[in-house]
Each structure stands twice: as structure tokens, then as C-alpha cells.
Amino acid sequence: MTTAVLAPPRRISLRRTLRHGLTLAWRNISQLKHSPEKLIDSTLMPIVFLVLFLYVFGGAVQGSTHAYLQMLLPGLVAQMAMFATMGLGTALNEDIHKGVFDRFRSLPIARSAPLVGTILGDTVRFATSMVILTAFGSLLGFRFHTDPLSVLAGFALAYVFYLAVSWISVLIGLVAPSPETVQGLAFLWVMPLTFGSSIMVADTSTMPGWLQAWAKANPVSHLTESLRALMLGGPVGNHVWYTLAWAAGIMLVTFPLAMRMYGRRA
Amino acid sequence: MTEVIRAEGLQKRYGATRALDGVDLSVPRGSVLGVLGPNGAGKTTAVRTLATLIKPDAGRAEICGFDVVRDAVQVRAKIGLTGQYASLDEELTGTENLVMIGRLLDFPRAEARSRARELLARFRLTDAAGRAVKTYSGGMRRRLDLAASLVNRPEVVFLDEPTTGLDPRARNEVWDTVRAVVAEGASVLLTTQYLEEADALADRIVVFDHGKVIAAGTADELKAGAGRQTLVVRAKEAHRTEQLTAIVAQLTGEVPDVVAETGLVSAPVADSGVLASLIRALDGASLGVTELALRMPSLDEVFLTLTGHSAEQSARAEEKITEGSLA
Numbered sequence: 001m002t003t004a005v006l007a008p009p010r011r012i013s014l015r016r017t018l019r020h021g022l023t024l025a026w027r028n029i030s031q032l033k034h035s036p037e038k039l040i041d042s043t044l045m046p047i048v049f050l051v052l053f054l055y056v057f058g059g060a061v062q063g064s065t066h067a068y069l070q071m072l073l074p075g076l077v078a079q080m081a082m083f084a085t086m087g088l089g090t091a092l093n094e095d096i097h098k099g100v101f102d103r104f105r106s107l108p109i110a111r112s113a114p115l116v117g118t119i120l121g122d123t124v125r126f127a128t129s130m131v132i133l134t135a136f137g138s139l140l141g142f143r144f145h146t147d148p149l150s151v152l153a154g155f156a157l158a159y160v161f162y163l164a165v166s167w168i169s170v171l172i173g174l175v176a177p178s179p180e181t182v183q184g185l186a187f188l189w190v191m192p193l194t195f196g197s198s199i200m201v202a203d204t205s206t207m208p209g210w211l212q213a214w215a216k217a218n219p220v221s222h223l224t225e226s227l228r229a230l231m232l233g234g235p236v237g238n239h240v241w242y243t244l245a246w247a248a249g250i251m252l253v254t255f256p257l258a259m260r261m262y263g264r265r266a
Numbered sequence: 267m268t269e270v271i272r273a274e275g276l277q278k279r280y281g282a283t284r285a286l287d288g289v290d291l292s293v294p295r296g297s298v299l300g301v302l303g304p305n306g307a308g309k310t311t312a313v314r315t316l317a318t319l320i321k322p323d324a325g326r327a328e329i330c331g332f333d334v335v336r337d338a339v340q341v342r343a344k345i346g347l348t349g350q351y352a353s354l355d356e357e358l359t360g361t362e363n364l365v366m367i368g369r370l371l372d373f374p375r376a377e378a379r380s381r382a383r384e385l386l387a388r389f390r391l392t393d394a395a396g397r398a399v400k401t402y403s404g405g406m407r408r409r410l411d412l413a414a415s416l417v418n419r420p421e422v423v424f425l426d427e428p429t430t431g432l433d434p435r436a437r438n439e440v441w442d443t444v445r446a447v448v449a450e451g452a453s454v455l456l457t458t459q460y461l462e463e464a465d466a467l468a469d470r471i472v473v474f475d476h477g478k479v480i481a482a483g484t485a486d487e488l489k490a491g492a493g494r495q496t497l498v499v500r501a502k503e504a505h506r507t508e509q510l511t512a513i514v515a516q517l518t519g520e521v522p523d524v525v526a527e528t529g530l531v532s533a534p535v536a537d538s539g540v541l542a543s544l545i546r547a548l549d550g551a552s553l554g555v556t557e558l559a560l561r562m563p564s565l566d567e568v569f570l571t572l573t574g575h576s577a578e579q580s581a582r583a584e585e586k587i588t589e590g591s592l593a
């Protein structure tokens with residue numbers, strides 16, 4: 001009897017976990033391949049927001065839409081990074097309710113693999129909105145003013161931030177009783193973070209004091225300011241560090257919590 | 267090791283509900299245990315606990331010698347689980363679902379593909395292999411779910427109501443699969459509400475009610491424990507039914523049941539010696555019969571006796587069976 005001799009390993013190595021994560025990311029991407037219409041929001045949102053903000057606020061805020069566009073686009077990169085995480089929680093919650101997660105949990109894989117896989121698979125969403133945003137922005141007259149390396153560093157920073165914020169969405173997806181609740185909660189935390197920031201206005205001094213304080217501390221503002229510096233030039237200051245620190249902080253809190261909820265969810 | 271599943275005193279509560287209230291189970295290697303019980307008896311909770319999906323509040327369980335809480339990862343490497351509700355990715359095709367599971371089990375890409383192909387063929391899903399699961403019928407889903415739990419050639423297979431909602435043909439197919447899996451050396455724990463199913467597949471049966479095992483034994487032992495056998499007889503000539511009824515009444519000391527339309531006369535009997543006396547009596551009266559049988563109580567009758575609504579009834583049944591069939 002061969003089965004009795006070979007005891008299965010007790011722990012799952014990091015390498016195997018990563019491979020399992022990639023397999024599950026492949027699962028998400030296959031889903032998108034079968035129904036590409038699921039990417040429609042990631043495709044249209046950058047266009048809609050770009051056009052709306054540009055022509056509604058452009059004249060009022062900056063005097064000219066062309067000048068405003070230069071300032072707005074890096075902000076929209078930050079906004080799209082936030083919005084790209086919103087579908088995650090809903091998808092996870094549906095997986096739990098449809099029993100797909102029961103299958104994963106009965107397999108000898110690390111607990112984090114399905115969560116990591118879902119986030120990695122959803123990178124497609126992030127990438128799509130970034131490409132569309134940049135392409136459509138250029139069409140309207142946006143230009144990067146720095147070297148390609150800085151621009152790349154900017155998108156990388158946005159991606160790191162997206163990965164961290166994804167865990168908030170994952171956590172909500174794990175605890176919420178239904179996909180609809182996830183949707184509602186997503187608006188509650190994404191909107192204040194996104195719009196209570198310097199995304200649309202570089203100058204926050206006209207805001208009331210409490211909002212100014214919020215916008216100043218808001219990690220989305222730090223990300224936006226980092227992106228403006230990296231894409232348009234000018235001093236980066238401490239914004240990149242603040243952004244990275246926020247990303248690390250968010251991960252440190254939400255990852256262990258998510259793992260616990262995942263283990264407990266029966 | 268001879269026992270692949272061993273559970274002692276498993277308990278699980280949900281608020282005031284005792285889903286499991288001290289369950290002991292033991293399944294020898296290569297055998298099939300049928301877990302029989304009405305809705306809410308705790309069957310699914312037991313399966314999910316043994317398959318490491320939920321942790322028991324008290325008690326312990328081992329699968330192939332590995333503790334379901336402490337050694338959950340090792341347990342998962344040994345088991346295959348088909349839950350009560352399909353756990354498939356509806357958006358993916360049948361092939362993609364199985365390849366994904368193969369890859370998660372560390373099969374190389376090519377092997378994951380060939381294993382998927384093999385299982386799809388075995389479950390007659392080759393034609394639907396490239397279609398999204400959301401287009402599958404209920405029976406096809408069940409079969410794919412079953413296939414998904416066999417990718418790793420598990421030593422222990424859990425099937426939670428594997429045939430609920432299937433038509434008779436699909437049910438027979440699932441039965442054949444279960445038998446094939448056992449023939450390949452796996453052990454199976456299956457839950458069911460169909461007594462016929464437990465009778466057909468299981469070597470041993472445990473009956474659950476309110477989170478407790480209220481009876482255990484082979485199908486025959488349970489039947490014997492549930493009560494007396496029934497004598498069934500029918501006269502060749504319909505007009506002699508009355509005379510036949512009188513003979514049966516005299517021999518058994520009971521008032522026989524007579525079905526007027528079919529002429530079927532039946533009565534409960536205490537011991538099978540009655541059969542010989544009856545044949546002599548019929549001979550003496552020159553009364554020809556077309557049907558003569560001593561019927562064991564059906565599992566349905568067993569089931570009703572054991573899970574009858576009053577708690578008192580359940581308690582009595584428990585006593586009777588622990589005396590009679592647990593040897």
C-alpha cells in the first residue's frame with residue numbers, strides 16, 4: 001500500500017501558495033474571457049469621469065480645460081485604483097454563497113490562496129481602466145511631463161495602493177451577509193475616501209476646516225499628489241512615503257482580519 | 267489502520283439548536299457508511315465537520331489517523347467532498363472546473379488536463395465539456411460536482427445527499443459511480459433521505475435524529491430491530507379469500523389485513539415457523555395460492571419507528587437498537 005507510506009505535508013509552502021494563487025487568478029481571467037462584458041464598467045468609467053469632470057469643473061476650477069486636464073488625470077488614476085477594488089467584495093461574497101469556496105476550503109491549499117487569487121485576477125480590471133484612462137486622456141490632450149521611468153513608478157505606486165485597498169474590499173466581501181450589502185458598504189467607504197481628497201482640486205484651502213483635515217490625511221490625496229509629481233514633475237515631497245505607509249498599514253490590519261473571517265466563515 | 271473515519275462525541279451548536287449532540291462514528295477502510303436522517307437531523311453538519319469545513323464545539327474526529335482540526339491540511343489531501351449543493355464555478359466550463367482543481371492539487375498542467383478528460387468521459391460529460399456550467403442541467407451539475415471530488419483519487423469520499431433531485435436514471439448512475447469508487451479502494455460516507463439508497467449502497471447504516479445517532483447497524487439488523495415480519499398471501503381463486511383469511515387469523519392470532527381489490531391477505535407474525543404451519547394448513551384445505559411471502563419490515567417502517575415525532579418514541583427505539591444491533 002503506497003498511500004499509507006506517503007504522509008501528506010502538514011504546511012503549505014509559500015511557493016505552492018503563490019502557484020495556487022496564480023491558478024485562481026487564471027480562474028478569474030477565464031471568467032472574464034467567457035463574458036468580456038463584465039469589463040464594461042472598467043472600460044467606460046474612466047471615459048465618463050474624464051469627460052464629466054473635465055467639462056463640468058475644468059472652466060470653473062482652473063480657468064481652462066486643458067490646464068485642468070493635466071492636473072485631473074493623475075487624480076483619476078488614483079480614483080480608478082480605488083474603484084477597481086469595488087467589484088472584488090461582491091464577487092467573493094457570491095463565491096461564498098454559491099458554494100465555490102466550500103470546494104476550495106476542502107482542498108489542501110493555503111487559506112490565503114483563493115483570496116490572493118481573486119485579487120490578482122482582478123488586476124485585469126485595474127490594468128484595463130489605466131490603459132483606457134491614459135489613451136482617452138492623451139486623445140483629449142493630456143501629456144506626461146516626466147521621463148517614462150517616473151511615469152511607470154507612478155502606475156506601480158497606484159498598483160501597490162490598489163492591492164492594499166483590495167483587502168478592505170475582500171474583508172467586507174467575507175463578512176457581509178449578501179452581495180447587495182457588499183455593494184452598499186462599498187459606496188460608504190470608497191466615496192468619502194475618493195471624493196474627500198485632492199483628486200479634483202489641487203487647492204483644498206476653500207474647504208471647511210474639518211474637510212481640509214480629512215483631505216490632508218486621506219491616503220488617496222497622498223497618492224494623488226505623488227502621481228502629479230511623478231507624471232507632471234515638481235517636488236514629490238513625502239507623499240510617496242505616506243502612500244506606502246498607508247498601504248502597509250491597511251494591509252497589516254485587513255489581511256489578518258480577512259484570514260480570520262475566512263477561516264471562520266462556515 | 268483499519269478505520270478511515272473515527273469520530274467521538276462530536277458536538278456542534280447553532281444558538282439553541284444542537285446540530286450535533288454527541289455523535290460517534292466509525293468507518294472501516296473500504297466500506298460504505300450510510301447516514302440516514304430527516305431534514306435538520308444534522309447530516310450536513312456531520313459531513314462538513316469531518317471534511318474540515320467547520321470545527322466541532324466538542325469531541326474529536328480523525329480521518330485516516332489525522333485529526334480534522336489539528337491536521338486539517340493532511341485530512342484535505344485524503345478526502346473528496348461532494349456537498350449537498352453543487353460547489354462549481356458556474357462561469358467556467360466543465361473542463362476548466364476540473365483542470366482548476368487538478369492544478370490546485372499540484373498536478374502538472376498536462377496531467378490536470380488528462381485527468382479532467384478522463385473524469386468527464388467517465389461521467390458522460392464529454393459533449394458538454396466545453397460549455398459553461400451555468401448551462402448544465404441539475405443532473406449534469408451533480409455529476410460534475412462528483413467528478414470534482416474525485417480528481418485527487420481520494421481515500422475517503424463524502425457525499426451529502428448525492429442523488430436528491432435526480433431522476434431514476436441519473437440516480438442509478440450515481441449509485442454505479444459510488445460502487446466503482448469503492449471497488450477502487452475508497453471508503454465512502456454518504457448521507458441520504460432515501461432508505462432504498464442506504465439499503466442499496468451502504469454496508470452499515472446509522473440513523474440520525476436531532477443531532478444524535480439513534481440507531482446503527484446493517485440494513486437487516488435495523489429491519490429486525492424495528493419489529494415483526496409480515497406474512498403476505500393471496501388465494502388462487504378470489505372467492506376463497508375469506509377462507510384464507512380465516513386460516514391466517516387462526517395461525518397468527520391477529521386480524522389480517524385484506525385488500526379487497528387484489529385479494530392480498532397480510533398479517534404480522536412473531537416467528538417464521540408460521541410459514542411451515544400455513545403451508546400444511548393450506549394443503550389440508552386444498553387451497554391454492556399464487557403468492558406467499560414472509561416480508562421483512564421495509565426500511566421506511568424502520569425509519570418511522572425510529573424517528574417518530576415523540577421524543578419518547580425515539581428514546582425507546584434507541585434502547586432497543588443499542589441492545590439488539592450494536593454487537
Ligand SMILES: Nc1ncnc2c1ncn2[C@@H]1O[C@H](COP(=O)(O)OP(=O)(O)OP(=O)(O)O)[C@@H](O)[C@H]1O
Nearest residue numbers: 280283285303304305306307308309310311312350
Ligand atoms: N450555519 C448554521 N446556522 C444556524 N443553524 C444551522 C446552521 N447549519 C445548520 N444549522 C441547523 O442545524 C440543524 C442541522 O442541520 P443540517 O444541515 O446538518 O441538517 P441535515 O440533516 O443536513 O438536513 P437536510 O436533510 O435538510 O439537509 C438544523 O436545525 C439547522 O437549522
Ligand SMILES: [Mg+2]
Nearest residue numbers: 309310311350
Ligand atoms: Mg443536509
